[in-house]
Amino acid sequence: MIVSLENVFKSFQVPGGAPLPVLDNFSCEIAEREFLCIVGPSGCGKSTLLTMLGGLEKPTGGVIRFSGERSSSGPLTTIVWQDYALIPWRSVIDNVSFGLEIMGVPKHQRKAEAMRHLKLMGIEGFDQHYPHQLSGGMRQRVGIARALTNNPEILLMDEPFGAVDAQTRMVLQDELTALWMRDRKTVLFITHSIEEALLLGDRVIVLSPRPARILEEITVPFPRPRSVDIERDPRFTELRLHIWDLLKGGVEKARIEPEATSAGTH
Amino acid sequence: MLAPTDPKAGDKVVAEIRAPQTLQRGPNVVERALRSPVGFLFPAIAVIVLWELGGTFGFIDRIFFPQPSRIFRALERLAAEGVILENLSITLRRVAAGFVIGTIPAVLVGLMLARVKWASLIIDPLISLTYPIPHIATLPLLLVIFGLGSPPIIALSSIVCFYPAVVNTAAGVRQVDERLVQMARNMGASSRQLLWKIIIPAALPTMFAGLRLGLGLALLGGIAGEFVAASEGIGAQTWLYWQVYKIEDMYATLVVIIATGFTMTNVMLFLERRFFSWSKATQKQL
Ligand SMILES: Nc1ncnc2c1ncn2[C@@H]1O[C@H](COP(=O)(O)OP(=O)(O)OP(=O)(O)O)[C@@H](O)[C@H]1O
Ligand SMILES: [Mg+2]
Numbered sequence: 001m002i003v004s005l006e007n008v009f010k011s012f013q014v015p016g017g018a019p020l021p022v023l024d025n026f027s028c029e030i031a032e033r034e035f036l037c038i039v040g041p042s043g044c045g046k047s048t049l050l051t052m053l054g055g056l057e058k059p060t061g062g063v064i065r066f067s068g069e070r071s072s073s074g075p076l077t078t079i080v081w082q083d084y085a086l087i088p089w090r091s092v093i094d095n096v097s098f099g100l101e102i103m104g105v106p107k108h109q110r111k112a113e114a115m116r117h118l119k120l121m122g123i124e125g126f127d128q129h130y131p132h133q134l135s136g137g138m139r140q141r142v143g144i145a146r147a148l149t150n151n152p153e154i155l156l157m158d159e160p161f162g163a164v165d166a167q168t169r170m171v172l173q174d175e176l177t178a179l180w181m182r183d184r185k186t187v188l189f190i191t192h193s194i195e196e197a198l199l200l201g202d203r204v205i206v207l208s209p210r211p212a213r214i215l216e217e218i219t220v221p222f223p224r225p226r227s228v229d230i231e232r233d234p235r236f237t238e239l240r241l242h243i244w245d246l247l248k249g250g251v252e253k254a255r256i257e258p259e260a261t262s263a264g265t266h
Numbered sequence: 267m268l269a270p271t272d273p274k275a276g277d278k279v280v281a282e283i284r285a286p287q288t289l290q291r292g293p294n295v296v297e298r299a300l301r302s303p304v305g306f307l308f309p310a311i312a313v314i315v316l317w318e319l320g321g322t323f324g325f326i327d328r329i330f331f332p333q334p335s336r337i338f339r340a341l342e343r344l345a346a347e348g349v350i351l352e353n354l355s356i357t358l359r360r361v362a363a364g365f366v367i368g369t370i371p372a373v374l375v376g377l378m379l380a381r382v383k384w385a386s387l388i389i390d391p392l393i394s395l396t397y398p399i400p401h402i403a404t405l406p407l408l409l410v411i412f413g414l415g416s417p418p419i420i421a422l423s424s425i426v427c428f429y430p431a432v433v434n435t436a437a438g439v440r441q442v443d444e445r446l447v448q449m450a451r452n453m454g455a456s457s458r459q460l461l462w463k464i465i466i467p468a469a470l471p472t473m474f475a476g477l478r479l480g481l482g483l484a485l486l487g488g489i490a491g492e493f494v495a496a497s498e499g500i501g502a503q504t505w506l507y508w509q510v511y512k513i514e515d516m517y518a519t520l521v522v523i524i525a526t527g528f529t530m531t532n533v534m535l536f537l538e539r540r541f542f543s544w545s546k547a548t549q550k551q552l
Contacts, residue, residue, distance in 0.1 A: 010446045054452045055451075055452065056448055056451055056452055075453065075454050077452070078452065078453065079449070079452045081445065081449065083445065084449070085443075085445045085446055085449040087446060087464070087467075088545070088547075088548040089467050089468075089542075089544045089545070097455075098450075098463075099453045099454065101463075102450070102453045102454055102455050102459055102463075103454065130544055131548075132544065132547040132548050133547075150453065172519070195537070
């Protein structure tokens with residue numbers, strides 16, 4: 001399944017103000033079974049892009065097209081949320097099987113599926129716990145297990161490791177990579193971290209400040225399986241500095257052109 | 267660069283933090299008793315004992331404030347005659363009817379207020395207009411409409427418990443975490459699934475607190491209605507004993523009313539703690 005965005009334009013109507021452009025003539029393609037990372041400054045429109053792909057927002061202009069053969073039985077997309085979005089009154093197992101419940105899968109079958117993915121994420125002993133009884137890292141494991149249980153065509157991940165500590169983050173990155181190597185699902189992964197993007201992605205798209213435009217698409221040259229050792233590779237340092245320069249350039253540009261940001265005040 | 271300093275014998279100590287020298291004493295007997303599960307009873311028992319003694323030694327007027335022992339004897343007598351059970355069951359039936367009749371539409375209206383845009387435009391003003399009225403004041407009107415007996419009492423009960431239920435239901439639905447709604451929509455939930463699997467469960471703790479307040483008010487409405495509009499029921503009985511000046515019997519029925527209200531509220535609180543413990547725990551973390 002290929003996702004193509006053609007001249008996607010998105011603006012938000014703020015009450016009593018000019019429309020706020022968030023995505024500006026955005027065109028790109030996500031290839032079959034690709035792990036695509038997106039980095040961009042805060043507030044540039046990354047989450048908006050993701051919610052549009054997830055069917056929660058409609059573009060103001062342009063098209064988002066999913067084409068090709070389906071390779072999974074689940075929904076087109078499932079989002080892994082930055083703040084987990086777990087249902088507080090449901091136990092871990094009932095959270096993880098929520099998607100299948102919505103699809104009408106019989107109870108024993110969805111529980112078995114959920115249990116399998118809890119095992120995969122290393123939290124099988126916590127199936128009867130409630131979200132408030134878990135640490136941040138464990139909550140996101142539940143969030144990922146829930147998305148995987150859905151077996152979507154495309155996994156949309158919105159800064160999934162943004163709220164966990166550095167060590168947990170490294171462990172989760174490893175596990176996600178291992179899972180992806182196994183399943184080769186198409187993944188769109190949003191992150192603030194250049195290092196994370198280079199470690200995980202086949203490709204990295206660098207965005208400008210709002211309204212988001214593509215500054216550059218970078219193909220990540222490191223062979224898989226990767227480990228944090230790639231950070232010793234001189235090409236890694238070079239790419240990191242390059243992306244950093246792109247982002248910094250965007251930030252400086254935003255500062256010089258205040259009208260580009262003054263439209264939206266929070 | 268400064269070398270790290272070792273604490274030497276001669277150094278001046280500026281501050282020191284260490285474990286307390288004396289072993290901390292545990293709570294004493296009185297405190298332990300008050301903190302025990304039945305601890306809330308002890309202050310009440312103390313008041314009753316003082317009241318009793320005050321009567322015995324003539325500090326308290328025994329006509330208007332009969333001693334607890336005498337009230338208890340009156341209660342025993344009335345219970346033995348079957349007066350208590352008979353009248354209490356009449357009252358409870360009225361209160362239950364009022365609660366159900368008031369609460370069901372309240373929950374439906376509350377859900378609509380929060381989810382249907384035009385509904386709130388029409389119903390919101392009506393509710394804010396009628397909410398501040400002391401609803402007990404509608405009793406004469408209800409008497410005109412329904413006559414005497416159970417109907418006006420049930421009506422009053424249902425009116426008073428309607429408001430907290432409607433307001434809390436709407437508030438509960440409006441507070442639903444928008445992220446969960448988005449999550450469920452991304453999973454492909456239909457609007458019916460969204461309502462039953464996300465919105466209603468999320469609103470339930472707030473809604474239920476409204477029902478608890480409503481149940482207390484339904485009892486209040488029922489008793490107040492019985493004072494005026496009925497010759498049966500525990501409220502009517504209390505009123506009757508006042509009129510015929512049977513002060514001890516009046517107190518006995520009051521005790522029954524108090525115990526009823528206390529039980530109702532605590533059963534509801536127990537259910538809240540039992541079923542909605544996730545809600546408090548989640549709020550604490552946010
Ligand atoms: N529903 C909405 N209505 C109005 N404005 C919105 C809405 N959603 C997002 N925006 C605005 O669109 C812009 C982009 O938001 P978005 O959440 O996509 O940024 P982001 O790149 O994900 O930022 P971050 O990295 O901080 O998560 C912001 O200025 C935000 O205020
Ligand atoms: Mg975001």
